[in-house]
Amino acid sequence: MARFIAKRLALGLITLFLLSVLVFCMANVLPGNVGRRVLGPFASPTAVAALNHQLGTDQPVLKQYWNQMKGYVHGDMGRSVSTRQPISEVLWPALGHSAKLAVLAFLIVVPLSILGGVVAALKEGSVRDRVITVGGLSATAIPDFVWAVVLLIVLSLGLGIFPSTAAWPDGSGILTQIKYLLLPAFCLVFVLFGYIARMARAGTIEALDADYTRTAVIKGLPQRTVLWRHVLRNSLLPTIAVVATQVGYLMGGLVVIELIFNYQGIGQMIFRAATQKDFPALEAAVLVVGVVFLVSTLVADVLYSVLNPRVRLGSADS
Amino acid sequence: MSAGAPVPPAIDPVGDVAVALGPPRDDARLARKERLQVLIRSKSFIAGAIIVGFWVLCAIFGKLLVPQDPLASSPLNGLEAPSADNWFGTDRLGRDVFARVIVGSRDIMLIAPAATVLGTVLGTALGLVTGYFRGAIDDILSRLIETVLALPVVLVAVLAITSLGPSNVTIILVVGFVFSPLIARTVRAAVLGERELEYVAAARLRNERTPYILFAEILPNVMGPVIVEFTVRLGYAIFVVATLSFLGFGVQPPAPDWGLQIFDHYGLISGGYWWPVLFPAAAIATLVIGVNLIADGLTQAFER
Numbered sequence: 001m002a003r004f005i006a007k008r009l010a011l012g013l014i015t016l017f018l019l020s021v022l023v024f025c026m027a028n029v030l031p032g033n034v035g036r037r038v039l040g041p042f043a044s045p046t047a048v049a050a051l052n053h054q055l056g057t058d059q060p061v062l063k064q065y066w067n068q069m070k071g072y073v074h075g076d077m078g079r080s081v082s083t084r085q086p087i088s089e090v091l092w093p094a095l096g097h098s099a100k101l102a103v104l105a106f107l108i109v110v111p112l113s114i115l116g117g118v119v120a121a122l123k124e125g126s127v128r129d130r131v132i133t134v135g136g137l138s139a140t141a142i143p144d145f146v147w148a149v150v151l152l153i154v155l156s157l158g159l160g161i162f163p164s165t166a167a168w169p170d171g172s173g174i175l176t177q178i179k180y181l182l183l184p185a186f187c188l189v190f191v192l193f194g195y196i197a198r199m200a201r202a203g204t205i206e207a208l209d210a211d212y213t214r215t216a217v218i219k220g221l222p223q224r225t226v227l228w229r230h231v232l233r234n235s236l237l238p239t240i241a242v243v244a245t246q247v248g249y250l251m252g253g254l255v256v257i258e259l260i261f262n263y264q265g266i267g268q269m270i271f272r273a274a275t276q277k278d279f280p281a282l283e284a285a286v287l288v289v290g291v292v293f294l295v296s297t298l299v300a301d302v303l304y305s306v307l308n309p310r311v312r313l314g315s316a317d318s
Numbered sequence: 319m320s321a322g323a324p325v326p327p328a329i330d331p332v333g334d335v336a337v338a339l340g341p342p343r344d345d346a347r348l349a350r351k352e353r354l355q356v357l358i359r360s361k362s363f364i365a366g367a368i369i370v371g372f373w374v375l376c377a378i379f380g381k382l383l384v385p386q387d388p389l390a391s392s393p394l395n396g397l398e399a400p401s402a403d404n405w406f407g408t409d410r411l412g413r414d415v416f417a418r419v420i421v422g423s424r425d426i427m428l429i430a431p432a433a434t435v436l437g438t439v440l441g442t443a444l445g446l447v448t449g450y451f452r453g454a455i456d457d458i459l460s461r462l463i464e465t466v467l468a469l470p471v472v473l474v475a476v477l478a479i480t481s482l483g484p485s486n487v488t489i490i491l492v493v494g495f496v497f498s499p500l501i502a503r504t505v506r507a508a509v510l511g512e513r514e515l516e517y518v519a520a521a522r523l524r525n526e527r528t529p530y531i532l533f534a535e536i537l538p539n540v541m542g543p544v545i546v547e548f549t550v551r552l553g554y555a556i557f558v559v560a561t562l563s564f565l566g567f568g569v570q571p572p573a574p575d576w577g578l579q580i581f582d583h584y585g586l587i588s589g590g591y592w593w594p595v596l597f598p599a600a601a602i603a604t605l606v607i608g609v610n611l612i613a614d615g616l617t618q619a620f621e622r
Contacts, residue, residue: 011461018465023477030481037481134362141610143557145564145577146599149584153592164588252470256561260584270473271565274480286477290468297468 005302012298019290020072024065027283028057038081038277055081055280068283077284082276087284090269095288098254098265101166104181105188105250110243113193114236117200121235124205132197140194145256147187152260155183166261184261188253192246199242203235210234237308244300248293356619363615369608373601376420377427384417388574397591407593409583418574419597423605425569426576429489430555436494437555438501438548445505446532446540450513456506463499471496471558472565479567489568493558497551504547508540542620549613553606560602576602 031037035052052058056067071078077087113136120132139147156164168180207213208231216226254267262268266285273282357363376383386404392412400407406415444463448456466474471493478492512518513536521531562568563577571578576598583594 014461015465015468018461019468022465023469026474026477026481030478037483137610137614138607141553141557141606142603143561143564143606145561145580145584146602149580149587149595149599150603152584152587153596157587157590157592248468248470252472255472255476256564259565270476274476275566277480279480282477282480286469286473289470289473293468293470 113196121204136194166263360615366611388417433493437497440498441501444502449506449509
């Protein structure tokens with residue numbers, strides 16, 4: 001078990017290193033001349049050189065990478081090109097805001113989609129199953145910003161149930177905040193529901209078909225016990241893995257949702273940094289998103305192995 | 319089969335052995351015919367084909383199908399509600415929303431398939447190499463693939479386009495490159511199963527060159543997963559390209575692109591102007607669902 005976690009951790013660190021190189025290259029090498037890209041084609045060469053000097057982008061690439069990573073490790077992400085503020089002062093509160101929205105979305109979508117998947121699986125092939133499966137698939141395929149504008153038109157403009165922004169008035173209580181966050185959370189729910197429900201459905205069908213379920217039924221256990229103790233326990237394992245991989249998607253989806261609902265999260269920060277060609281801020285934010293994803297998949301893997309004796313014991317040999 | 323691999327005599331002259339030794343070309347043709355029948359009988363495939371076919375026609379004929387010029391603005395008639403003249407109303411600049419929705423299919427119908435083709439070609443090559451060689455090459459490439467997968471596609475694209483500047487070619491390249499590891503993973507899994515089969519061993523014994531084994535022997539046998547993966551990715555490419563356009567990193571104004579139209583007008587929804595947003599949104603939704611229905615049908619046909 002400890003060996004499995006250690007191995008997984010080591011692989012995660014390698015991926016993290018590669019990720020930092022990838023993001024660094026895209027933000028510092030791909031533009032060619034960073035200062036020129038920030039200031040545009042009409043800026044004077046001296047201004048471009050001055051900005052490059054200030055950003056450190058006139059130094060050799062390896063040294064730039066080293067300095068930057070040294071800064072990140074010490075919690076210093078540099079300064080934003082456009083606002084001159086230290087990036088970390090903006091990034092951490094933004095990440096906190098996004099986490100709030102993401103947690104709400106997950107709190108809604110995980111129980112809902114597991115329920116949907118299990119209900120579909122119990123009547124495999126029925127109309128109910130088709131509606132949930134095809135509906136979930138379609139909902140997942142439609143881009144989140146399309147869901148956002150449709151929900152805005154129907155629920156905010158049409159029925160007037162929800163506010164059209166996620167920016168709550170200052171000093172709002174937790175309930176008011178949730179009310180403002182529900183509509184953006186629904187957009188994420190629509191896109192995530194299909195994936196998770198599909199996994200839960202497949203897992204349940206497999207578990208219903210398994211020998212241990214048949215044995216449990218034959219030995220006369222009540223249906224409810226069979227379902228809770230034998231079927232769900234086994235079917236929900238793969239679902240955990242899917243939920244974790246969706247954290248990555250969620251962070252991407254936030255860019256669009258936070259923009260539409262004017263919510264000051266990390267997605268909005270990335271969008272603003274990108275439109276202003278604020279490379280230091282953009283790089284830091286994208287890297288943080290990658291780290292969040294790596295950590296969540298790592299946690300899911302470990303959790304999966306703790307809960308599943310087959311993985312736990314099997315991995316000891318490899 | 320040439321020299322080097324003697325054919326073992328068929329011991330059992332009847333039954334499945336005789337069938338298995340029949341000319342392989344007939345088998346392939348039969349399988350293709352069977353797949354086609356499954357496809358034609360699949361409701362989701364037909365429905366998807368009709369929807370996507372409609373948008374393909376719109377993309378090809380574009381302006382010929384609409385009574386008004388999608389680019390002609392008349393600011394005095396801005397934001398008029400749907401009427402007999404303007405079926406879908408007019409946008410902020412008084413442009414006809416119906417014309418812009420129909421003609422707006424063109425950019426996305428060029429960019430998304432082009433990006434998917436690029437991603438599929440790269441990803442298939444990558445998957446063939448990693449699956450066939452395994453060992454060190456596989457380990458290194460798998461790690462790189464996992465790295466790219468750690469970031470949401472939209473974020474990678476936003477970062478790359480900020481660095482390179484937006485243009486349709488950039489979007490195709492960026493989305494294609496980001497998709498290739500995803501496709502490579504699927505192809506690799508299929509190749510892992512194929513490489514242990516006898517026809518690969520036979521080709522190796524014949525001293526065929528490795529590229530020949532990869533592309534002429536293994537590739538035709540993993541085409542099923544490749545085609546399914548292509549259509550699934552195409553749906554997702556539309557998702558990504560539309561999102562990029564919406565964020566302003568994709569198709570540039572004044573092109574009548576759907577994502578761009580929504581971006582230009584979503585701020586007006588709370589003012590009651592829903593039509594410049596809802597119709598392009600519906601267009602994106604139908605196209606994506608259509609492609610996914612086709613993918614659903616193809617999956618059924620290939621995975622039987």
